[in-house]
Structure formats: structure tokens, C-alpha cells
Amino acid sequence: MQSVLEIKGLTTHIKTKAGTIVPVNGVSLSVLKGEIVGIVGESGCGKSMMAMSVLQLLPAAGKIVDGQALFEGADLLGMNKRQMRSIRGDKISMVFQEPMSSLNPTMKVGKQVSESLILHTKASRAEAKERTVQIFQEVGIPDAQRRYNSYPHQLSGGLRQRVMIGLALALKPALMIADEPTTALDVTIEAQILKLMKGMQAASNTSIILITHNLGIIAELCSYVYVMYAGQIMEQAPVFELFAEPKHPYTQGLLKSLPMLGEHREKLHAIPGSVPNLASLPPGCSFCPRCDIATSACYTLKPGLEKISEARKARCLLYSKGVAL
Amino acid sequence: MQNQEEALHADTALLRIAAMLRTDKKAAFGAVVIAIFILVALLANAVSPYDPYKIDLANRLGPMSAKHLAGTDSFGRDVLSRIFYGARISLVIGLLPSIIAILIGTALGLVSGYYGGFIDFIIMRLADIVLAFPSLLLALVIMYSLGVSLLNLFIALAVINWGVTARTVRAQTLSLREKEFVEAARACGVSDLAIMFRHILPNCIPTLLVILTLDIPEAILSEATLSFLGVGAEPPTASWGLMVSENKQFLFSQPWVAIAPGIAVLLLVISFNFLGDGLRDALDPFMSE
Amino acid sequence: MLKYIVSRILVMVPILLGIVLAIFFLLNVLPGDPVSLMMKDKIKPDVIDNLRERMRLNDPWYVRFAVYVANALKGDLGYSYRYHREVKDLIMGAFPNTVKLAFAALAISWGIGIPTGIIAAVRKGKLSDSVLMTFSLAGVSMPIFWIGLLMQYIFAYKLGALPTSGFSTLKHLILPAFVLGWSSSGGIARMVRANMLEVMKHDYIRTARSKGLGETRVVFGHALRNSMLPVVTMMASQVSWLLSGAVVTESIFAIPGLGRISVDAITNRDMPLLQGTVIFTTVLIMLSNLIADIAYGFLDPRIRYQ
Numbered sequence: 034m035q036s037v038l039e040i041k042g043l044t045t046h047i048k049t050k051a052g053t054i055v056p057v058n059g060v061s062l063s064v065l066k067g068e069i070v071g072i073v074g075e076s077g078c079g080k081s082m083m084a085m086s087v088l089q090l091l092p093a094a095g096k097i098v099d100g101q102a103l104f105e106g107a108d109l110l111g112m113n114k115r116q117m118r119s120i121r122g123d124k125i126s127m128v129f130q131e132p133m134s135s136l137n138p139t140m141k142v143g144k145q146v147s148e149s150l151i152l153h154t155k156a157s158r159a160e161a162k163e164r165t166v167q168i169f170q171e172v173g174i175p176d177a178q179r180r181y182n183s184y185p186h187q188l189s190g191g192l193r194q195r196v197m198i199g200l201a202l203a204l205k206p207a208l209m210i211a212d213e214p215t216t217a218l219d220v221t222i223e224a225q226i227l228k229l230m231k232g233m234q235a236a237s238n239t240s241i242i243l244i245t246h247n248l249g250i251i252a253e254l255c256s257y258v259y260v261m262y263a264g265q266i267m268e269q270a271p272v273f274e275l276f277a278e279p280k281h282p283y284t285q286g287l288l289k290s291l292p293m294l295g296e297h298r299e300k301l302h303a304i305p306g307s308v309p310n311l312a313s314l315p316p317g318c319s320f321c322p323r324c325d326i327a328t329s330a331c332y333t334l335k336p337g338l339e340k341i342s343e344a345r346k347a348r349c350l351l352y353s354k355g356v357a358l
Numbered sequence: 359m360q361n362q363e364e365a366l367h368a369d370t371a372l373l374r375i376a377a378m379l380r381t382d383k384k385a386a387f388g389a390v391v392i393a394i395f396i397l398v399a400l401l402a403n404a405v406s407p408y409d410p411y412k413i414d415l416a417n418r419l420g421p422m423s424a425k426h427l428a429g430t431d432s433f434g435r436d437v438l439s440r441i442f443y444g445a446r447i448s449l450v451i452g453l454l455p456s457i458i459a460i461l462i463g464t465a466l467g468l469v470s471g472y473y474g475g476f477i478d479f480i481i482m483r484l485a486d487i488v489l490a491f492p493s494l495l496l497a498l499v500i501m502y503s504l505g506v507s508l509l510n511l512f513i514a515l516a517v518i519n520w521g522v523t524a525r526t527v528r529a530q531t532l533s534l535r536e537k538e539f540v541e542a543a544r545a546c547g548v549s550d551l552a553i554m555f556r557h558i559l560p561n562c563i564p565t566l567l568v569i570l571t572l573d574i575p576e577a578i579l580s581e582a583t584l585s586f587l588g589v590g591a592e593p594p595t596a597s598w599g600l601m602v603s604e605n606k607q608f609l610f611s612q613p614w615v616a617i618a619p620g621i622a623v624l625l626l627v628i629s630f631n632f633l634g635d636g637l638r639d640a641l642d643p644f645m646s647e
Numbered sequence: 648m649l650k651y652i653v654s655r656i657l658v659m660v661p662i663l664l665g666i667v668l669a670i671f672f673l674l675n676v677l678p679g680d681p682v683s684l685m686m687k688d689k690i691k692p693d694v695i696d697n698l699r700e701r702m703r704l705n706d707p708w709y710v711r712f713a714v715y716v717a718n719a720l721k722g723d724l725g726y727s728y729r730y731h732r733e734v735k736d737l738i739m740g741a742f743p744n745t746v747k748l749a750f751a752a753l754a755i756s757w758g759i760g761i762p763t764g765i766i767a768a769v770r771k772g773k774l775s776d777s778v779l780m781t782f783s784l785a786g787v788s789m790p791i792f793w794i795g796l797l798m799q800y801i802f803a804y805k806l807g808a809l810p811t812s813g814f815s816t817l818k819h820l821i822l823p824a825f826v827l828g829w830s831s832s833g834g835i836a837r838m839v840r841a842n843m844l845e846v847m848k849h850d851y852i853r854t855a856r857s858k859g860l861g862e863t864r865v866v867f868g869h870a871l872r873n874s875m876l877p878v879v880t881m882m883a884s885q886v887s888w889l890l891s892g893a894v895v896t897e898s899i900f901a902i903p904g905l906g907r908i909s910v911d912a913i914t915n916r917d918m919p920l921l922q923g924t925v926i927f928t929t930v931l932i933m934l935s936n937l938i939a940d941i942a943y944g945f946l947d948p949r950i951r952y953q
Contacts, residue, residue, distance in 0.1 A: 090856055093771075114862075121859035134850040139872050139948055148868070149858040184948040200858070384781070487665040492932060494891035495909070495925050502913050502921055503673040579790055583895055586792045587910055602793060609796055610804045617800075620793030628788035635784075 036063040037208050037240045038087070038125075043100035043110075045079075045086045054311040056082040058264035059100070064208065069234060069241040071255035071272070073248055073287070077308045079264040080244045084210045086110075088125060089117050105207065123153040126201035130213035132193035136185040142193075143169070143181030146200045153204055165203070172199040173229060191222035198229060205237050212244045227253060248291055252276060257344075260284050263309045263319040266338060270345040280347040282324045318350065371564050371641060378640035385636025388629035395626050399445040408436035410443040410596045419612040431605050431615050433594075441622050443596035447508070448626060452578040455515035460570055462516070463523025464562070468554045470524065471531025481524065489521040497580060501589040508597075511590045515577050523569055527562050534558045564641040571634030575627040582623050598623050648944060655940045659933055664716075666929050671715060674922050676708045719926070725919035729912070734923035737908060742927075744814055745904035748827065748896065749889045751820055755828025756835055756885070761878070763832070764839025769866060771844060780840065786833030791892050795826045795899040812901035823900040827892045831885060838881055842874035849873075876947055883939035887932045 045057035056079035064070045072080050085091045087102050087109060102109040104125065109117070129135040137145060146168060147161035156164065162181065169177035172195040185193055194214065201209050211230065215223040231254055234241055243254055251258055251272060258275050260268040260283065268281040279285045289302035306323035315322055321331040331350055339352040379386050398405060407427070414434030422429045428438035470481040488496075500514035534540060535558070543553050584590035585599030593600065598619040605616040706714075718724070724734040760783075767779040802822060803811040809822050846852065847870055855869045894906030901907075905924050912921035944950040 088857060090853055118859045118861060121857055123859055127854075127857040129850055129854060131850055135854045137851040137855070137869050137873070139876075139946070140869070145854075148860070152859060152864075186949050197854075200854075483661065483665065486662050487669060490662050490933060490936070491666055491669075491929060492887040492891040494894060495928060498894070498909060498913060499670055499673050499921070499925055502916075502918075503677045575788065579788075582790045583792060586790070587895065587898060589910075589913055599790070599792070602790075602796065606796055609800055613800050616796055617793070620790060620796070623793065624785070624789050628785055631784050631788055 036065050037068075037105065038062075038064040038242075039101075039103040040083075040087065041101045041103070043083065043086055043102060044098050045082055045091065046096050046098050047082070047092070048094045048096075049312065051312040056264050056311055057086055060261075060264075060266055061100075062259050062266065062269070064240045064242060066207075067234075067238045067240055068257065069231075069243055069255045071251035071258040072242060072244045072261055073246065073251050073258060074261035075246055075308045077311070078261045079311075080261050081212050083261075084127070084212050084242065084244055087210065088121055088127065090121075090127075119153075122149050122206075123204045124206050125208045125210065126204070126206045128194075128197050128201045128209065128211040128214045131217050132190060132197050133185060133217075135197060136193060138185055140184075141182050142185055142188065142196045143183075146196065146203055149200060149203055165199075168199045168203050169196070172196075172202070172233070173225075174199070189222075190218050191225060194218060194222075194226050195229065198226070198233065202233055202237065202239065206239060208240045208242065209234075210242045210244070213246070214243075215250065216245070216247075223250075230254070248276075248287060260287070263311060263314055265319065265348060266346075267320065267349075268345075268347040269338075274342075274345060280341060280345065280352065281320075281349050282326055282351075283320050286323075286325075318348075374640040375637065378636050382636040382639070384632040388632030388636070391625060391629035392633065395445050395629075396449060398442050399449050402442045402446055406436070406439035406442045408439045410435060410439040411594055412436075419608055419615060421612075422614065428618055429612070429614055431601070432608055437601075437615055437618055440596040440601055441598070441619055444598040444601065444619060444622065445626070447591060447595065447597045448578050448581060448623070451508075451512065451515065451581040452574040452626075452630070455512050456519065456570060456573040456577050458516040459519035459573065460523050460566055463520035464527050464559070464566065466520065467524040467527025468531055468558060471528035472535060472550065472554055472558070478528070482528070485521040485524045488518065489525075491518075493518045493576075493580065494583065497584055498587075498589060501584065506589050506592060508591050508595065511581060511584060515580060519573055519577070522573075523566065526565055526569065530562050530565060531558050534561055568634065568638045568641055571630060571637050575630040575634070578623065578627050578630070648950075651944050651950060652937075652941055655937055659937060663930065663933055667716065667719075667926055668712065670922060670925055670929075671712050672708075674918050675711065724923035724926070727912075727917055727920040729915040729917040729920065734919050737920060738905065738923055738927050741903055741905045741908050741924075744902055745890070745893050745897070745906065747820060748823055748893055748902060748904060749886070751824035752827035752831065752889055752892075752896075753885070755824055756832040756889075758832075759829065760832035760835025761839050763836035765843060765866070765871070767836065768840045768843035768847065769862075779836065783833035783836040786830055787837070788833075789830060791826060791830050791895045792899055794830055795823070795896060798822050798826050799899070812899075814900075814902045814904075819900075819902075823896045823902060826899075827889060827896045830892060831888055834888070835878065835881070835885070838878055839874065842877050843870060846870045846874040872946070876943060879942050879946060880939050882942075883932070883936040886935035890928050890932060 040060060040062050043057055043060045044055065046053050046055055058079070060079075060083055062070070062072075072083070074080050082091070082095065085095070086097050089097070089109070089112075091097070097110055100110065104120065109120065112120070136142060143162065143165050147158070147165045150156050150161040150164055151158065154161075166177045166181055169180055174180050174192055174195050180188070180192070185196075188196065194217075198214070201211075214230070215226050218226060227250060230241070233239070241254075243250065245251060255272050258270060258272050259266050260275075260281065262283050268275070268279070268284045270280070275284065276288065279288050283304070286302065286304040290304065304323055305325075309319060309322075315332060317330075317332040317334050318324070318327070318336050321327040324331065328350075334350060334353075336348050336350045336353055338346050338348045339354075340346050341352050379389060412435060414430070417426075417430050417434040418432055420426055420430035420434070426436050426438070428436075428441065431437055431440070466481050466485075470478040496518050497511070497514045500517065501510060504510040504513065531554075540553060540557055543557050548557075581590055581597070582599030582602075585597045586603045588603065591597035591600045593604065601619040602616050605612075609616050715725075722735055724738070726732070727734050727737055730737060763779050763783060767776045767783075770776045799811050799822065802809045810816075810819050811822075813819050843866075852865060852869060855865045860868065890905070893904060894910060896902070897904045897907040898910055905928055909921055909924040909928075911917070912924065
């Protein structure tokens with residue numbers, strides 16, 4: 034099947050007061066047509082920065098220093114501002130974590146969606162409005178006609194995220210990047226939003242990159258998963274294989290920390306240590322300070338992302354040939 | 359034990375200020391200019407070429423020359439010497455009433471935030487009143503009431519400018535009051551006064567520093583303006599505002615004499631503003647706490 | 648919204664009363680007896696007594712305060728010692744001049760300040776930002792009387808393009824309005840820039856960009872309105888600033904306005920006139936505070952729909 038987005042060796046730097054950090058370090062991934070790909074990792078591992086790099090929405094201190102992002106054959110990273118703008122919202126759209134802060138508080142929600150329609154389809158105001166109300170209905174906003182004129186603070190968190198999803202899918206983009214779309218919502222609303230995303234995706238054949246720290250959501254929606262840690266892909270696998278047999282110690286730790294139905298555990302596992310400081314990474318494997326099975330080699334050698342089966346890769350010395358542990 | 363934590367704060371604050379002065383060119387410029395003005399004020403009798411009060415009617419409104427680098431005023435007094443002496447008044451008026459106002463505001467803000475209730479209500483309504491009043495008008499009224507003199511101007515500026523400090527310190531006290539180290543101190547039986555001054559106040563110091571650097575240029579401008587209007591320093595005092603006012607009628611024949619003291623005001627005030635901006639940026643994370 | 652406006656007004660009333668009390672105390676109670684101050688000992692005691700009785704000086708100060716407030720509410724602000732006219736009439740004569748000056752200055756300060764702030768924010772960190780902000784800070788740091796004299800020298804004397812002082816034609820308004828407006832534009836520019844930068848960090852700006860909007864649309868369609876909200880509240884403190892600045896500007900350019908009257912009142916020790924103008928000015932400022940609060944409510948839907 035043809036891939037919609039093909040990222041190769043993407044590397045992004047951010048200048049901070051503590052020095053330059055590398056939140057995205059040589060990331061490669063591909064997304065097939067109509068596929069939902071998950072990117073999982075703890076907060077601060079560079080997932081969001083990767084997504085921002087693809088659409089060139091990095092903060093001013095951020096800079097893409099290497100790599101390609103081939104979207105339908107063209108490199109997004111080589112595009113000028115005008116070309117990039119014609120892609121954003123129309124071909125690739127985004128859903129953000131905080132629907133309250135991601136919507137303009139002083140603009141009617143309907144207008145925030147129709148604005149995008151007018152921009153990309155040259156629709157008239159009336160047409161855009163009509164289409165927006167229709168989209169609101171599709172994403173399950175009750176009383177859509179009236180809600181068009183609401184301001185974000187007048188909507189519930191779930192409705193706001195429905196607006197965001199409506200905005201993201203308004204132009205039937207080839208790819209939607211959803212960055213922690215349900216993290217700010219409570220569990221029942223989360224389930225509804227996930228169901229909505231899945232339904233919309235099935236109907237429109239839009240590919241989705243789903244960024245989350247929640248493996249449960251990955252299991253529910255995705256077909257292929259990338260596990261990210263300290264700016265690098267640590268493991269990548271089809272979702273069933275990953276859950277059945279995690280290869281990387283980090284993935285194993287993540288899975289052990291999930292509560293499982295029908296399984297009795299004394300207590301939930303937690304990965305020791307804390308999220309790594311990107312400004313001071315160890316010289317060897319970036320995960321080794323927190324790894325249960327790290328050896329002295331792990332502290333000095335940088336593991337590569339090794340192919341371990343047809344569809345799987347992992348970045349661990351365990352799978353590096355010719356390294357004695 | 360939390361004193362350690364506070365000492366750390368003060369240390370990092372100093373480090374941040376030092377780092378800021380190295381990278382922020384405008385702030386560094388401000389600091390240097392202020393230092394020069396302070397030196398000139400302290401050494402005014404040594405660096406001034408003439409006695410600033412010496413009247414020499416034969417040399418009225420003299421041009422800039424080797425003898426009088428900045429010319430002479432309408433009484434033949436040396437303008438440069440008067441500007442040097444004027445730095446004393448501007449700096450004293452800039453610093454002391456602002457510091458007094460900040461002390462008043464801090465005390466009121468601490469009490470207001472720490473005790474809350476009725477006393478808080480009263481203090482905050484007083485602050486509302488002081489803040490709603492345009493400070494120049496309040497200064498005019500106070501000067502009318504107390505009579506025109508430099509000392510009364512001093513009092514007026516100290517009494518007017520405590521409102522912002524009181525509000526800010528109160529807000530910080532409210533949040534600090536709930537912190538563990540304050541609860542711990544209270545549980546240990548430390549007196550209210552000791553908690554306020556030893557535990558809460560040190561945490562407010564970075565903020566107070568920023569308020570101070572913003573108040574000082576305000577006070578310097580107020581003194582100059584009020585003296586210009588004739589309700590501040592009295593002749594023959596060498597005050598920059600008064601110097602402009604004394605020589606403004608010769609603006610068209612000898613503009614420099616009226617313009618020069620204003621340049622000194624601009625230079626000193628903009629330096630404090632540069633430094634204040636730099637400090638605010640450097641100490642921002644402390645203030646948002 | 649109505650509730651919001653009413654609550655704003657209710658907050659204002661005690662503050663206003665406090666201010667009037669403070670002014671009254673400072674001008675009537677603290678300096679001592681105005682009659683003996685005025686008359687020294689040149690006049691016979693019975694004349695003084697008569698005068699004291701007429702001015703109600705034999706009453707305790709709080710009674711006098713109550714009488715003053717009651718009269719003020721009826722529009723009677725007392726009688727000027729110096730001009731032998733009703734204070735109210737003097738104020739009403741001066742008020743239009745100050746209003747003209749203040750509005751012209753406000754227009755100039757917004758006209759300079761808002762675009763400066765926007766440009767500096769959009770070009771943050773670039774040379775143009777640094778230059779614009781240094782100019783703004785210089786504007787804030789210059790004494791108004793000094794800019795005033797400088798402008799008189801350049802435009803009125805050297806170029807002969809504009810009149811130095813007086814207030815008879817529109818041409819007379821240009822210099823003073825420019826001086827006052829320019830000196831307050833720096834504060835506006837700094838405020839707009841700071842707000843704009845703050846707003847540009849918000850998530851919804853990223854959303855707007857992710858829709859494919861151009862930077863101009865992002866700035867004007869999404870950032871500007873949100874960053875103007877605090878500027879509107881600043882309008883109130885700006886009115887306060889302009890009326891203070893008017894005191895100096897009117898003195899330099901010989902404009903017969905409120906500021907000029909209050910300085911005259913001080914030099915002539917004309918207490919009722921000073922008291923009247925200061926209270927009147929304060930009321931003006933509080934009213935503009937109220938208007939700013941209401942405008943804020945209209946601009947921010949989170950308040951409008953309370």
C-alpha cells in the first residue's frame with residue numbers, strides 16, 4: 034500500500050537557556066493510506082515536537098536541522114511558507130491536547146471552522162457557514178445551528194474537542210495529526226471522542242498519527258506503533274506484536290505499568306527514575322540509567338535501530354549484532 | 359531549614375542579575391550610566407568646575423566655551439556644575455521616597471495578606487484610593503497642604519507610591535502563607551511577626567527590587583515636573599526641573615541652558631528603565647511563583 | 648452584563664468618597680484655618696468671626712465635609728477666592744479645552760503606540776524591534792515639559808510652522824497634543840508588544856497557523872483582538888496619565904484648561920478652586936475607568952455572557 038507520509042531521519046534542535054537540546058533525533062517513520070499510526074512515550078520525549086516539525090509549527094527557538102518529510106512524494110521540509118500554508122489544514126490537519134486553549138476565546142467556534150473552509154475552498158461566507166453546521170452535525174455536536182455562534186467557554190470540554198476534530202476533518206485531509214487529543218478529557222468523554230475519531234477515519238479514509246502517552250488508546254485505535262524515548266524511536270512494531278511480545282526494555286516497562294483485566298498483580302510496575310533531561314543525556318543508550326538490565330556497555334555504546342523481524346525494529350544492544358553484553 | 363532554601367533563592371537571583379548584565383546591553387548601559395551619576399553626585403564638589411550657586415551677572419547666558427563647558431544660566435551660574443549638583447537631588451528624590459514608599463507598602467501588604475479579614479479590607483480600600491488618584495494631582499494637593507519645599511515633596515512622593523507594592527506583596531503573602539514552610543514555622547510556635555519578616559518577606563525581595571527600579575524613574579520625573587511647575591525644589595536649589603523652568607524664557611535666545619538639564623533627566627531616567635526592564639526579565643520566574 | 652456594570656459602579660462609589668474625603672482633609676483640615684491664613688491680622692476680630700460663620704468654619708470638619716459633599720452633588724463646588732466666580736463655572740469654562748487636548752493626544756498616542764507595539768512584537772528580536780522599543784522607552788523617560796520646550800523651539804521658533812502658545816485655532820492644538828500624545832505612546836507601545844508576545848504564545852495561535860492561515864491573518868484575525876483587551880483597561884490609566892500630563896502641557900502652551908487652573912490655584916492659594924478641579928478630574932478618571940471596564944466586557948465574550 035502507498036504511504037501518505039514518509040519521515041526520514043528528522044532531527045530538530047531547540048535553543049534553551051540551558052543550551053541546545055535535540056527533542057527529535059533522527060526519527061524515521063511512515064504512515065500508510067487510511068492507517069492509524071500511534072506514537073507513544075512519556076511527556077517530554079519529543080513526540081509533540083516531531084509533529085510540530087512536520088507542519089513547521091515549531092516555536093521560534095526550534096529549528097529543523099536534518100531529514101525529510103515526504104508527503105505524497107513532496108518534501109514538506111523543503112517547502113516555502115506559501116506552499117506550507119496550502120498544506121496545513123487542507124491536506125494535513127492537527128488536533129491538540131487542550132481544546133480550551135487551542136480555540137480562540139474571543140471568536141465564535143463556528144467562525145473558527147468556517148474561516149478554514151473559506152481560506153482553502155474559496156467558499157462564500159454563507160456556504161462555509163452551511164458546511165460548518167453540517168460538519169458540527171457529523172462530529173456529533175447537538176443543536177449545531179445554535180452552537181455555531183457559541184464561544185469556546187460556553188461549550189463543555191467534550192464539545193470543544195468535537196469542534197477541534199470537526200475543524201481538523203473539515204477539508205477531508207489526507208492526514209490528521211492528533212496530539213494527545215483526549216488527555217484533557219475525562220474517561221467517558223475520552224471514549225466518545227476516540228469512537229468519533231475512529232468512525233470519521235473509517236468514513237473518510239484519512240490517515241491518522243495519534244500521539245499519546247496512553248498505551249490503552251494505542252491498543253484501541255492503532256495498527257502500528259512507534260515507541261519514543263528522549264527524541265529517538267526505541268521500538269516500532271505492529272500493534273498486536275508489540276503488546277504480545279515487547280522487545281525493548283523500555284516498552285516492557287511501559288506495558289508492565291498498565292493495569293490488565295483478569296490478571297492479579299501485587300502492585301503496578303513503575304519504571305524507575307524520571308523522564309530524562311534532554312539537555313544532559315548519557316553518552317551511551319539514553320534509556321540505560323532507568324533500565325533494569327543495563328550493562329556497562331550500555332553506558333558507553335549508542336545502540337542503533339536494528340531490524341528484528343519483517344515489520345519490527347528495536348534500539349537496544351540486546352539486538353545489536355556483534356556486541357557482547 | 360527553609361532559610362537555606364531562601365538563601366538559595368537570593369543567590370540564584372544575584373547570579374541571574376549578573377548573567378543578565380553580561381548579556382543585556384541596554385541594562386548594562388543603564389547600570390554604568392547610573393553608576394556614573396552616583397559618582398558625580400557623591401563627588402559633586404570635587405568634579406564641578408565652579409560653585410553652582412555663584413552668581414556672575416557679567417557672564418549671563420554665556421555660550422558653551424572652554425571656561426564654561428555647558429555655558430552659563432540667566433544668573434551667570436555655571437550650568438555644568440549645576441547639573442552635577444542636580445544629580446544629588448534627583449538621585450536622593452529618586453531613591454529615598456521610593457524606598458520609604460516600598461517599606462510602607464511592604465509592611466501594609468504583609469499585614470494585609472497575612473491577617474486578612476477586616477484589616478485587609480481597610481488596607482486594600484486605602485490602596486484602591488491611592489491608586490485611583492493620579493499621582494501628580496495628589497502631589498499637587500499635598501504640596502498645597504504642607505507648603506512648597508523639597509522636604510514636603512519628599513513626604514508627598516513617599517506617601518503616594520505605596521499602593522502597587524502593597525497589592526503585590528499582599529498577593530505574594532497570600533500564596534506564601536499556605537506553603538509548607540510557613541505552616542511548619544507556625545506549628546513550631548514562631549511569632550507572626552517573625553514569620554512575616556523572616557519567612558515571607560525574603561521571598562518577596564526579587565519582586566520588590568523590580569518595583570523599586572520602576573518607581574525610581576517615576577519619582578525622578580515627578581520631582582523634575584513638580585519643580586518645573588514651581589511646587590517642588592525652591593530657587594536657588596540646583597534641581598534639574600527647576601533649572602529648565604528658570605531658563606525657559608530664554609529658550610529662543612539661548613536654548614541650550616533650558617535644554618541641557620532635561621538631557622540629564624532623560625539619561626538618568628532611561629537608564630533606570632533599561633535596568634528595570636533587564637531585572638524584570640532576569641527575575642521573572644521568581645515573580646510568577 | 649448589566650450585573651457586571653452595576654457591580655463596577657458599586658465598587659467605585661466608596662473609592663470616590665474616600666478620595667473626596669482625602670482631598671477635603673488635606674485641603675481643609677490639615678493646613679488650618681483659611682480665613683486667618685488669608686487675612687493675617689489686618690482685620691477686625693468681628694469681621695473675621697462673621698466670615699468664619701459664613702464659611703461655616705465654626706462647625707466641626709465632618710459637618711463641613713457633609714455640607715461640601717451635599718453641595719457638590721447639587722453641582723455647587725464653592726466660590727473661587729481669586730477669580731470671585733463660581734468654581735463650577737471656572738471648571739466648565741476650562742473643561743472643553745482639556746477635553747480637546749486629551750482626545751487629540753489620545754488619538755496621537757494610540758496612532759503611534761499601537762502600530763509600534765504590533766510591529767515590534769511581530770519582529771521580536773530583530774533590529775527594528777530593538778530600535779522601536781528604545782524609542783518607546785525614551786518617550787516614557789522624557790519629562791513632558793522638556794519635550795514641550797524642545798518642540799516649541801524646533802517647530803515654532805526655528806521652523807516657524809506652528810504657534811508657540813495659546814488655544815484659539817486648530818493649529819494651536821497640534822504641538823501640545825503631539826507632545827502629550829507622543830510621551831504617552833511609549834507606554835502603549837510597550838504594553839501592546841508585551842501583550843501581543845504573550846498572546847502569540849497561546850495554543851490557539853498555533854491552531855490558527857495549523858489551519859494554514861497566513862501570518863497577517865494570524866496577527867490581525869486572532870492575536871490582535873485578544874492582545875487589545877488589556878490595552879482597553881489601560882485606557883483608563885491613560886486618561887489619568889493624560890490629565891496629569893495636561894497639567895504640564897497646558898502650563899507650557901498657555902492653554903486655559905483644568906491643569907492650568909489647578910496650578911494657578913496653587914500659586915494663588917485658591918483652595919476651593921484647587922479642591923474643585925482635583926475632585927472633578929478624579930471623577931473624570933473614575934468614569935473613564937468605568938467605561939474601560941464596560942468596553943472590556945463587550946470585547947471579551949467570557950464576561951459579556953456572564
